Amino acid sequence: MVAALPLCDVDFMPTVATVADSYPATAFTCSNQNCSRHYHQAAGYFDYEGSGQAGVITHLLCEADAYPMFLEAVGRTGMKLWICPHCGCGIME
Numbered sequence: 001m002v003a004a005l006p007l008c009d010v011d012f013m014p015t016v017a018t019v020a021d022s023y024p025a026t027a028f029t030c031s032n033q034n035c036s037r038h039y040h041q042a043a044g045y046f047d048y049e050g051s052g053q054a055g056v057i058t059h060l061l062c063e064a065d066a067y068p069m070f071l072e073a074v075g076r077t078g079m080k081l082w083i084c085p086h087c088g089c090g091i092m093e
């Protein structure tokens with residue numbers, strides 16, 4: 001389960017939890033109205049434009065369980081903290 005809200009990996013805006021019929025579990029939608037980025041713990045980051053999902057972009061996979069990691073924080077120096085939604089481990093990049 002995702003403990004912290006992911007950030008959008010494109011514009012680093014916070015995401016909001018979204019429940020939609022087309023998702024098997026909660027997805028997180030970028031709070032920027034002009035951004036169609038979503039994060040889902042099984043699918044990772046992807047663009048969603050209403051008719052289907054497209055353009056899944058690669059993200060870091062957890063070394064332990066291969067879940068797509070989400071961006072939890074971006075530091076002033078551009079350092080990114082990625083967290084695994086499954087085991088909760090983190091990677092600084």
Ligand SMILES: [Zn+2]
Pocket residue numbers: 008009010011012013030031032035036037
């Ligand atoms: Zn965004």
Ligand SMILES: [Zn+2]
Pocket residue numbers: 062063064065066067084085086087088089
């Ligand atoms: Zn993990």
